[in-house]
Structure formats: C-alpha cells, structure tokens
Amino acid sequence: MNSLLTRFLRYVQIATESDPHSPTQPSTMKQKNLGLVLAEELRQLGLTDAELDEHGYVYATIPATPGHENIPVICFCSHMDTSPDASGKNVKPLVHENYQGQDLVLPDDKSIVIRMADHNGLDHCIGHTIITASGTTLLGADNKSGVAAIMTAVETMVNDPSIPHGKLRILFTPDEEIGRGVNAVDMAKLAADFGYTIDGEEFGSLQDETFSADAAQINITGVSAHPGMAKGHMENGIKIAADIVAALPKTELTPETTEGKEGFLHPVEMEAKAESARIDFIIRDFKTAKLEEHANILRSIIAEVKPRYPSSKIELTITEQYRNMKEILDDHPHVMDLAKRAIASCGIKPKPDSIRGGTDGSRLSFMGLPCPNIFAGEHSFHSKLEWASLEEMEKAAEVVVAISRLATEISSL
Secondary structure (H helix, E strand, C coil): CCHHHHHHHHHCCCCCCCCCCCCCCCCCHHHHHHHHHHHHHHHCCCCCCCEECCCCCEEEEECCCCCCCCCCCCCEEECCCEEECCCCCCCCCCCEECCCCCCEEEECCCCCEEEEHHCHHHHHHCCEEECCCCCCCCCHCCCCCCHHHHHHHHHHHHCCCCCHHHHHHHHEECHHCCCCCCCCCHHHHHHCEEEEEEEEECEEEEEEEEEEEEEEEEEEEEEECCCHHHCCCCCCCCHHHHHHHHHCCCCCCCHHCCCCCCCCEEEEEEEEECCCEEEEEEECCCCCHHHHHHHHHHHHHHHHHHCHHHCCCEEEEEEEEEECCCHHHCCHHHHHHHHHHHHHHHHCCCCECCCCCCCHHHHHHHHHCCCCCEEEEEEECCCCCEEEEHHHHHHHHHHHHHHHHHHHHHHCC
8 A cells, every 4th residue: 555645544543633622732642642653653764863742742853965964954844633623533534546526425424425516626636546534523634644745755755865955854743723733842942944834725735824813712700690589680691692792793704704815703612601601712814913903893892792781791812823924934935935846846836825724834934934834635624524635645745855855956045
C-alpha cells in the first residue's frame, strides 16, 4: 500500500478532538497519543532529536545537506487535533479507488452522501483515490492529511540525500481547532526563519490572508425564585439570553449570509438556566479594526436588553484570538514567492487566496515566523462529509520537498 495512504489511515484512527472548555495544555491528553506515534516515526526515519514535549508539541529537525548549512531555516507545520464540531472517535476510514463521479453513500449512516455536485473540487478528482469516514464521524483529514504529507516529505528527503536543502524544522501542534494551537510553542526552540502550514483545501491554494479573530462571551446572572411565588421577582436567565440572541443581525454579519471578505458575528454555544446563562460568540473580519465595530453591536444589544431586567447582571468579555497574517506576510514577499515557484515546479497552477478562517500560521506570523498556508488535500472539514484525495496529499508532499530544494537556489532568501 502507498506509504502516504498507510500513514494517513493510521493517523485518522487515533482520536484527537480538542476541547474549547478544557483549561489544560493540550486541551485533551489524547492528542498526545498521536504525538507519541509521530515522534517515534520521526526517530525511526533518522530525526534523532524528535520529541513530544509536555505541552503536546512535536518538534524535529532535518539537518542541512552539505554546503547549505547557512541558508534560512524553514519550518513545516500541521496540527494534530480535530474539530470538536463532529465526533472523531472510532473513525473508520474508507478508501474509494478510481473515483468516477458517483455518489459516495457512507455505510454506517446511509443518509450521509457525498455528491460531486455538492462538493467543490470533487469534480477535479476523477480517477483519484478518495478517502472518507463511514458516516458517523468526521474523517480527520483536517489536518492529518497535512501531517501525512509532511511525514512523507520527510521520508523522501531522508532517503534521497541528493535532494539539497537547508536545515528544516518540523512542528506538529495541538489545539489549533480551538484557537490555541501555538499558545505554548517554544519559538526559541523552534528557531526557524519562516514557515508554511500544510492545512489548505483547494488544490494548488496558497493562502497569505486570514480572518482577524476575537472571541466574545456574555455572562448573565438572573434572579431566580420559586415559580409559584416569582411575580415581580424572577428575571429568567434563559429569557435574557433569548432576547440577546433574537436581537442579533439576521440578514447580514452572519456566516450564512456572508462570503468573500465579509465578516460576521456568530453565536456558537449557549448554556442557560433560570438563574444564569452564558453565550459564546466568535467575531471575524479581514479588517482588524472592524472587530471592534462588531463587538459594539453586542454592547448595543446588551444596552437595549438590560433595562428589561434591572436586577440582573449582563457582562461582556472580548478575547483576542488571532490576527490577519497578511499584515505580516506583506513585509516578507520572498516567503510567498518561494511557495509559488515550488507549487508551479510540481506542475500545479498556484492559486493565491484568502482563508475565511485561521491557521496556526496566523499567530506564528505575529510571533516572528512568517507562515502562509498551502493546500493539503483535505475537503469539507468539521463534518461527517469530510473527504480527502490521496493524489492531492501526494502533491502536497511534493511541494514541501520542492520548497526545501528551491530554497537552496535562491540567494535572496
């Protein structure tokens, strides 16, 4: 069996969901199970310094080939966790060889059907080997396809010393899906000059722009009373929360009504009872300044709702998550130029693009490591309809090797 496919199938069967409500680092200890596998595999490939640290990060080094010790150090990064939006436990990956455009009916829930008409990119995968889950879980291609691509690129370069490259650093992170992927990364230990996350969807995509992102939380303390004697006293936390949600924009600033460079204000979770309630939001926009405008909508809604409940407390907390990496990458054009050249050298048309989301590279860029995002062969993430193309993953691995090789030829780096 193809070594990349073998790796990928092994990785997706290791449950690694992250948990936004956990205070630990990493948020779930099971992410370390994959980290242990990767660190051991890297050591077997000859990367003797490969380690899984206490915070759940895997670090490893490919030493430079002779004569290239002094060129900039490049980092390749993917994340190990999967989204908590769908179950990643007991994933049963299915391999569909020589895909010919047919509906893929997933056997464990036949209502889950992957149709070419519903999935951008699937029409370009005729003849490919497509991997799906079985219908009750996500697949985990986001981002284990990137992990598998990097691991395969490492194997290629280790086994072929004729491929020139500088010193390369490998980084696998936990908790990217909950916005904490680089919270405890040791930048001094990483010691790279620039990098690339391998975590994109569209074949050939190269992304240098992400959302800027904040999280918002509204905490409500109502007034509880015995319902039989509550007249004039009770201020129900559930109803307060409902009033706030009902006042949110409906025809704009929502994920379901926006596209392109439009931002949104999105409630993602609510817990409520008569005594208290909590509403969690994510705030997104490509222009960082607009995050405050969107937060002000929440402040206005609270100001409107609060007088109806004079004895209750409604508190808003805003937390910065990440910022648009384009603000940094525009100052380092060589990083994008190298990736474009590498993608083209693999026979692929580079597709510079923006991400309606974020990556570890968003924060790494602001931490001193300019870090755009490259395609990984993963599609329709965070859902039971997730799928991956083996051929696209193989091309992602080729691009990693090409970046490493071409960096030795460009003196301006």
